[in-house]
Amino acid sequence: MSLKTVAALLVFALFSFSRVDAAYADVEIALSYKDKKFDPSEISAPANTPIVIKFKNLDNDAMELESDSLKIEKVVPAGKDATIKVKAQKAGRYEFFDEYNEKTARGALVVK
Numbered sequence: 001m002s003l004k005t006v007a008a009l010l011v012f013a014l015f016s017f018s019r020v021d022a023a024y025a026d027v028e029i030a031l032s033y034k035d036k037k038f039d040p041s042e043i044s045a046p047a048n049t050p051i052v053i054k055f056k057n058l059d060n061d062a063m064e065l066e067s068d069s070l071k072i073e074k075v076v077p078a079g080k081d082a083t084i085k086v087k088a089q090k091a092g093r094y095e096f097f098d099e100y101n102e103k104t105a106r107g108a109l110v111v112k
Ligand SMILES: [Cu+2]
Pocket: 064, 066, 073, 099
């Protein structure tokens, strides 16, 4: 291969990778927790797209963000942030909760 061919292939490869990256870009969702409630209590995301939840625990107590269907289990101390990665999901409604206040502190991710 000539140097020109190698250069052309490299450029092509770089282009292909960046296109793949763009197609699978994560979606970022802000979610916070205060006074034992999620804010907002319902978040939404597109189907088949990896999700990054930028979470803030603004409460005075530690909490444990948990979801069986989304396979999340994360203790977040009072006043701390957490970045939570969720795999791409099919359309549906996925509940999450604070395990320390499971009955009242509930929210849902709606994927469509
Ligand atoms: Cu747990």
